[in-house]
Amino acid sequence: MNIQKIIKIVALVIGLIAVFFLVRIMMLGDEAIESDVANQGVLDGFANLAYVVLAIAAISAVVFSLINLVSHPDKLKKALVSLGVFALVLAIAWFASSGVERVLDDGKILTAGQSQLVEAGIKAFYILILLAAGLMLFFGVKKMLSK
Numbered sequence: 001m002n003i004q005k006i007i008k009i010v011a012l013v014i015g016l017i018a019v020f021f022l023v024r025i026m027m028l029g030d031e032a033i034e035s036d037v038a039n040q041g042v043l044d045g046f047a048n049l050a051y052v053v054l055a056i057a058a059i060s061a062v063v064f065s066l067i068n069l070v071s072h073p074d075k076l077k078k079a080l081v082s083l084g085v086f087a088l089v090l091a092i093a094w095f096a097s098s099g100v101e102r103v104l105d106d107g108k109i110l111t112a113g114q115s116q117l118v119e120a121g122i123k124a125f126y127i128l129i130l131l132a133a134g135l136m137l138f139f140g141v142k143k144m145l146s147k
Contacts, residue, residue, distance in 0.1 A: 014053060021046040089131075093124035 025046060069076045099116030103109055108120075 013124070014049070014099070018049055021049060089127050090124050093127060094120040096120075096123055 004058035021029065069079055094116070097116045097117075099112035101109060101112045102115055
């Protein structure tokens with residue numbers, strides 16, 4: 001049995017389980033679920049199934065991506081260079097940020113480390129936006145001039 005047939009069977013089983021939970025929820029009705037706490041347990045199975053499907057999708061995406069990277073060294077090199085550039089952007093944003101203790105609107109105190117982390121995230125976002133816009137502009141102009 002090849003992998004496609006196994007995946008189809010697993011998808012069919014997950015789909016049937018989801019339909020079962022959906023029918024149970026629909027038969028119970030919205031009002032009954034909202035009004036009685038005991039009936040809210042019907043939603044647990046549906047939520048757990050969603051978590052399982054999400055975990056399967058995330059794990060399979062990571063595993064197959066890693067397998068693809070290991071089997072193609074040129075793609076692995078490009079991925080590592082991209083990861084290094086991203087780490088460099090994060091480091092630049094971190095060192096360009098100042099950690100200042102602040103009092104928030106609700107009276108809670110934001111520590112200097114938390115403040116620096118938030119500011120670094122915002123600065124990294126701006127750096128990445130400027131990098132993306134600059135590269136799009138550069139290659140757009142380059143393409144227009146080459147014609």
